[in-house]
Amino acid sequence: MVITSSTSREGAITSSVIVDTANSDYAKLRSLALSAVTLKGGFWEPRLTQMREVTLRQQWDQCESTGRIDNFRRASGRKPGEFQGRYFNDSDVYKWLEAASYALAVEHDTSLEEVVDDLIQEIAAAQSPNGYLNTYFTFERESERWADLTNKHEMYCAGHFIQAAVAHNRATGKRGALEVAIRLADHLCVTFGPRARQGTDGHEEIELALVELYRATGNRRYLDQAVFFLDMRGLTPPLVGGLPYHQDHLPVRHQREVVGHAVRVTYLAIAMADVYFETGDIDLWEAVQAQWRSAYERKAYVTGGLGARWLGEAFGPDYELPNQRAYSETCAAIGGFMWNWRMLLVTGEPRYADWMETALYNGILSGLSLNGREYFYQNPLADDGAHRRQPWFGTACCPPNVARLLLSLPGYLYSTSQDALWVHHYAAGELRFSSGNHSGVLSVKTEYPWDGRITLTLVSYQGAAGESTLHLRVPGWCSSPRVTINGAALVGSEPGTYAAVRREWKAGDVVEIDLPMTVRHVRSHPFVASNYGRIALARGPLVYCLEGVDHPDVDLRDIRVPATTDFHAEQDPDVLGGVYVVRGRAYTRGPVEWGGQLYAWGQPSRSSEEVVMERTLSLAAVPYFAWANREPGQMQVWIRDEQTS
């Protein structure tokens, strides 16, 4: 079994890959086309079906009703009126277009295709003859184009269009959007550059988009332009205007800590990794590795959320991770997922896949309601009942970002390398591979993430003789993994590795993976003040939380979990559409001795009244991603451990 991905640069068509590494000398892994993967049953197929049938439509309706589409009709002169909404609203439409393109890559849908084709026509009509494209800076604001690069998001919007256009081209083979994107990119290349205007956007995005446009077209001009935009950062001394908020305080190669606006940070890191793929620029790679350690070893929520602070939607210093006051923007978790994907493609190291999984099943999925119609912008890890998902936002970056991420999920499950197939994430369905002398179908049966048992069957296989390797990710959370090939145990599969099965494959081969899902008491590094003396419950890749609705008459803040508590999980068809609920015994201790006091001293007097107040109770924890889908109430991820104070 030898699989290589098709390449958009060489072939006419082209299939939808998520980061095309086909010609990247510095990437260990190759991406696979979305269309090679079919999800069948399990956890993900119903969710992606809902995404296509419900969420994409709901988001389109929101884009229409909020004037986001009319802004294009206005810019092209087809419809009168004022620009509606905020100056970066075009980007929401572009992310929706990217999401819709992924949907079209997987399943034929005439009505969606018509909407998409019409939209692309509207966008094309809104483009200026010189290639400029932004519906805010038209007519009365045309003179303000490129006037305020730091704040006005023009390149950010351009980058999202370029990403969408590449995705649309790869998904459908049509070139309409891509031609618009090329004209737009050419306009950028003419306007900005070493021998033109020096400057870059306050919100990164254009850089990663230009790298992908280079991959899609083979035109190195776009790669060079991406490098130029990266190198424009940090040239203005901070006191004059270069701010950490925009990652503009230092040259990017010297940025080793993640600071400022979290989504921006992830998009910058993605671009740095992307450029490394293509150029082998080791300084960029070392910087982005340091940034990764800063983010994921000191500043990430246990849910994969990034960006602790509301003020500036930003990273705080190391270990500043408040729970109720978490910002943890859905977009930042998504950006982190995409960033880890690049790190994984370069290295094949499983820790990046682990953080992708953590973000996907927790901090990203929490951004979407179970009904597929409501969204979280912020994803706190504790709440008093006030934080609820909304159908849309004035600044609506998150909803279409969730859509494009989930609809492209099949592209993130597998990769290939020389003589090898890598399985990063386990989702029920089929992979059809066909490349060179090798073709076949691999079926995956699993209820993951509810159950850790996965069965991979090589349903059919035709290929050249010789051994090849199947790399199977053993998540870091699994302490006793077990892998068998046709019933024979594989020796030496360790947590947090890829188990490598090298053999001469034949049709009918069966690989069984068992990743036992015990309930884990997760602790934080002790410098995380918010979580000190607390545990979080996790099972498999899922972080759990307590919700008030499952614990009537209890203040969740009073609950203490004894270290000895043995939790078990079982599917409950009555809870949240049938999630696995984690159950165990705990007890409450109310702060009765405190009365109206905020501070006290002396020995805590454990009065008889207080002892009376201690009572045991049954805890029922639900997956964090599913919280706030019932009536409003308290929520807590981090629960008080058993302690004296």
Added chain:
Amino acid sequence: MVITSSTSREGAITSSVIVDTANSDYAKLRSLALSAVTLKGGFWEPRLTQMREVTLRQQWDQCESTGRIDNFRRASGRKPGEFQGRYFNDSDVYKWLEAASYALAVEHDTSLEEVVDDLIQEIAAAQSPNGYLNTYFTFERESERWADLTNKHEMYCAGHFIQAAVAHNRATGKRGALEVAIRLADHLCVTFGPRARQGTDGHEEIELALVELYRATGNRRYLDQAVFFLDMRGLTPPLVGGLPYHQDHLPVRHQREVVGHAVRVTYLAIAMADVYFETGDIDLWEAVQAQWRSAYERKAYVTGGLGARWLGEAFGPDYELPNQRAYSETCAAIGGFMWNWRMLLVTGEPRYADWMETALYNGILSGLSLNGREYFYQNPLADDGAHRRQPWFGTACCPPNVARLLLSLPGYLYSTSQDALWVHHYAAGELRFSSGNHSGVLSVKTEYPWDGRITLTLVSYQGAAGESTLHLRVPGWCSSPRVTINGAALVGSEPGTYAAVRREWKAGDVVEIDLPMTVRHVRSHPFVASNYGRIALARGPLVYCLEGVDHPDVDLRDIRVPATTDFHAEQDPDVLGGVYVVRGRAYTRGPVEWGGQLYAWGQPSRSSEEVVMERTLSLAAVPYFAWANREPGQMQVWIRDEQTS
């Protein structure tokens, strides 16, 4: 001994009192004049001397060099140029004028008096013929006067001038500033009112100033106007524009939680209590009591700091009290101090004096460097070494607020009620009282807050026959207070009460108070997530902290304090000018088992390496108010308790 304060309303002069309750039917206590109190030695005299000789001059220089004084010269046409700084900069000058007036009330200073007289002339010259006064809204911006009440702080500035003018009049007997204030207040009364324009300022201050102007002039119009401005809040539905940020989301009588901008909250509460003094409006009183409980039972730092959030300089929800990310603006602690003073004057209840003391010795005093020349705007309770005091700020509300508070401190030490003298705060010096048939001198000897022993001597006394009462505050922090009168023990003095000594006093009577200062392990209500599993060290009214400079080669976050640790305090002449240092044994446990991990699970494996890393060390804690006066480094108020996790 019967003392009543002089009243500005009846007599020609008038002495400088802090909130004149002489004619307030609903205040239990009467204020005493600053000039009745002389500080001698001890903790406070050197600080107030420094305040007059160093701080007031440094602040004046800053007001000059930043154009704040020139703004007045420009407004009067005496000096050309542009308005400099921010639209509320006048208020900093007014607070400085108030502070300087308190200095003049206590000590003759010809050169200061000249500066003050000149300043008042500049201000008077800048006033419009119709009474309007604000140097920002002159010339090119005259048409914008009162155009944006929510955001432009015009009444806020006016209020600070009125406060300053009343203070100046009381301190010096001169009427120049007061006449300007009366014209300004009259202009406000004509412009806004039930039969004029409806509206009030986005930043409270005018209300409390108008009540004090009423007290100073006896003109009830100003009291009515204060009530009008209070009642203007909360009339705009929140969704239309009335925001919690400005305490404009509900009518003030229905506001029972403190929300929004913390300084605004305290100034509103002060005004509500002030109006209650004068009118007996029980709805206002009940609301402000509820607000007090919200602030001090659920939202106050152990330092007396208020306002947890950077975003909006605002209160968060109950128990949201981050340490390193604390905002805790110096001005908010000062506002809280002044608020508690009103609550104390109404009720005579010691808890309000306790919080005044806590704020004074911790969250307020921390706002000023030991050299009297640098200031904190935010007062975090933990730091990595980056937060340092500055000589001034673009928004410079805090420096002159510290100055006016500390220079008026003598006015907050004592009060009287019928047949009684109240001692709220212990400061070495003398009180000269003279009222009706009673006069005399009470001397106070103490090293408070370093030492809890206080000796009060009735140095001289002439008065009518009959008993009178001395109320002596026994702070809530003192578990074993002891009071003797001429050597005989007073029975029944309890922590958190006023010990009442009722007798027929004579010259030579000596009252000795002993408030033993053990080092307390302070704990927080368990809902304060930031402090869970932590203690703070306190001694007497002082909260202590650890600083990196005293613990070389140790990460303060690794320190654990065993519950059994016995701390002792001793004065160290080499530390921070001779503070009492709290010393005891603790140990460190480094997070060696964590490596680069942020989260872990399973049993904590206490490896031999980790045991090696545990080492005992000598802790040396210094008063929180004195932190950041040496080289930069870590600081922590809340220290990890001994725990398993």
